[in-house]
Structure formats: structure tokens, C-alpha cells
Amino acid sequence: xxxxxxxxxxxxxxxxxxxxxxxxxxxxxxxxxxxxxxxxxxxxxxxxxxxxxxxxxxxxxxxxxxxxxxxxxxxxxxxxxxxxxxxxxxxxxxxxxxxxxxxxxxxxxxxxxxxxxxxxxxxxxxxxxxxxxxxxxxxxxxxxxxxxxxxxxxxxxxxxxxxxxxxxxxxxxxxxxxxxxxxxxxxxxxxxxxxxxxxxxxxxxxxxxxxxxxxxxxxxxxxxxxxxxxxxxxxxxxxxxxxxxxxxxxxxxxxxxxxxxxxxxxxxxxxxxxxxxxxxxxxxxxxxxxxxx
Numbered sequence: 613x614x615x616x617x618x619x620x621x622x623x624x625x626x627x628x629x630x631x632x633x634x635x636x637x638x639x640x641x642x643x644x645x646x647x648x649x650x651x652x653x654x655x656x657x658x659x660x661x662x663x664x665x666x667x668x669x670x671x672x673x674x675x676x677x678x679x680x681x682x683x684x685x686x687x688x689x690x691x692x693x694x695x696x697x698x699x700x701x702x703x704x705x706x707x708x709x710x711x712x713x714x715x716x717x718x719x720x721x722x723x724x725x726x727x728x729x730x731x732x733x734x735x736x737x738x739x740x741x742x743x744x745x746x747x748x749x750x751x752x753x754x755x756x757x758x759x760x761x762x763x764x765x766x767x768x769x770x771x772x773x774x775x776x777x778x779x780x781x782x783x784x785x786x787x788x789x790x791x792x793x794x795x796x797x798x799x800x801x802x803x804x805x806x807x808x809x810x811x812x813x814x815x816x817x818x819x820x821x822x823x824x825x826x827x828x829x830x831x832x833x834x835x836x837x838x839x840x841x842x843x844x845x846x847x848x849x850x851x852x853x854x855x856x857x858x859x860x861x862x863x864x865x866x867x868x869x870x871x872x873x874x875x876x877x878x879x880x881x882x883x884x885x886x887x888x889x890x891x892x893x894x895x896x897x898x899x900x901x902x903x904x905x
Contacts (some may be wrong), residue, residue, distance in 0.1 A: 660722030739850035747870035
């Protein structure tokens with residue numbers, strides 16, 4: 613998959629047609645989701661996006677996964693006030709859909725949410741795919757905890773909330789593509805593709821959405837240091853961890869704690885592209901997922 617050669621509009625129209633948004637009524641409130649059900653699928657993959665909360669941001673990658681897997685994607689519902697409620701809602705949706713052989717793929721924040729779901733709702737989890745993410749392990753070192761506290765402390769949370777409430781969405785939309793630019797190595801066509809992708813996602817972007825995601829990230833403070841190896845023993849050999857060697861978002865000891873918390877995980881570090889490596893090496897990620905599942 614080459615970003616420079618993709619017809620984003622055509623790919624989006626296909627994705628949107630085979631996996632349109634549907635609604636699930638939970639406690640009288642509508643929860644949006646996409647469900648692509650493939651006959652004879654190797655597994656069902658539940659896609660949990662990172663701090664942007666926009667699973668559709670991976671739709672070019674998901675289009676390729678559709679060759680072998682059923683897919684469920686969920687915009688994190690705003691009526692869920694914290695990560696426990698969000699995990700419960702997602703688990704309930706998976707049960708409602710009666711999905712089989714379910715692997716939760718979580719990127720960054722999504723990887724932490726996947727761990728919450730796996731601990732609270734083992735009945736819906738067959739395996740985990742954790743990419744560019746961290747750990748709630750009881751074995752986090754001082755350096756690891758310092759890194760986490762620096763990222764999601766209450767003061768920064770409130771500053772981000774104020775920023776999102778004041779920032780014009782037009783300015784935010786203009787800034788998003790800039791995050792990808794350093795990884796595109798001057799490829800103007802690929803940068804154009806990223807801009808088209810952001811434009812497609814614009815209807816899902818709002819101040820309320822980003823404030824909600826900031827609150828979910830802040831709520832992670834209530835989980836760190838509370839998870840142990842025993843919580844995930846039932847997933848022995850069923851956890852794939854991909855931590856790009858040049859992703860410096862989390863310290864090495866945080867990544868090590870994640871690996872140590874799982875029993876016989878498959879750990880991959882020989883990829884590059886930083887925190888969003890999956891956007892720039894999608895074929896490599898799909899190969900790793902295929903080999904694992």
C-alpha cells in the first residue's frame with residue numbers, strides 16, 4: 613500500500629459502503645459502530661484507536677485487513693464518562709454482535725483500553741494486538757511512572773480542555789496533517805493523501821469529541837500500577853506487541869513492563885516510523901498480524 617498512489621476518495625467510498633455506520637442502543641443511548649462481517653474470516657478484529665479517538669483514520673489499513681478478517685470499529689461514545697464505562701459498552705456491543713474469535717487491536721491509548729477490556733471482560737477476548745502503547749503494570753519503575761504522570765497529569769488535562777474549547781476547528785484541521793509530515797520524507801503526493809484523509813474525517817471531529825478524548829486519557833491515572841500478570845494469564849501466547857524501535861512516546865521500561873505483564877507474548881521491535889508507524893508501513897503490520905493470528 614503506497615500512500616502516493618492511493619485514490620483516497622474511491623477507497624473511502626468502498627469502505628463506507630461495506631462497513632456503514634450502525635447504531636446499538638445501550639441504556640437508552642445510541643452507540644455508533646461499524647461491523648464488516650466476512651465469511652470464513654480468520655478472526656474478528658476490534659479496532660481501538662489512540663488519543664484521536666478516530667478509528668476511521670485507519671480505514672486505508674483496514675481495507676487491506678478486510679481480505680482475511682471481520683472488523684468492528686467504534687467511535688468512543690461520549691455518554692461513557694470514563695474508561696470503565698467505555699470498556700463495558702464495547703464488551704456489550706461485541707456480545708450483542710455475537711462475534712467469534714475476537715482480537716482487540718489497540719494503538720497507543722487504544723492499547724491501554726484493550727487491556728482494561730481484557731481484564732474486565734475476558735469472555736469477549738480471544739487475543740490482543742498492542743501497538744505503540746504502554747502498560748498499567750504494577751511493576752512500572754519510577755522513570756516509567758514519571759513519564760506517564762508527565763503525559764496525563766491533571767494540570768495538562770485542564771490546559772488541553774481549555775485549548776480545544778477555544779481553538780477554531782478550522783485551525784485544528786490545518787494542523788493535523790503537519791504531524792505526519794516528518795515521516796513522509798518530502799513525498800508531496802503522500803502528504804496530499806494525508807490531507808485528503810483528514811478532510812474525510814472532519815465530520816467526526818468536534819470540540820466535544822476532543823474534550824471527551826482528553827477526559828478519557830486523564831482517567832487513565834486511575835488505572836496505572838493496578839494490573840498484574842495474573843490478570844492476563846488466560847491470554848498465554850495470544851498477545852502480539854509491536855513497539856517501533858524509533859517510537860519514543862513511552863520509555864523503554866514502560867514497554868518492558870508491558871511485555872513482562874503478558875505470558876509468552878510475541879514481541880516485535882524491528883519496525884520504524886515512530887508512533888504512527890502503522891500509517892507508513894501498513895503492509896508490514898498486516899504481515900505481522902497474519903503471521904500471529
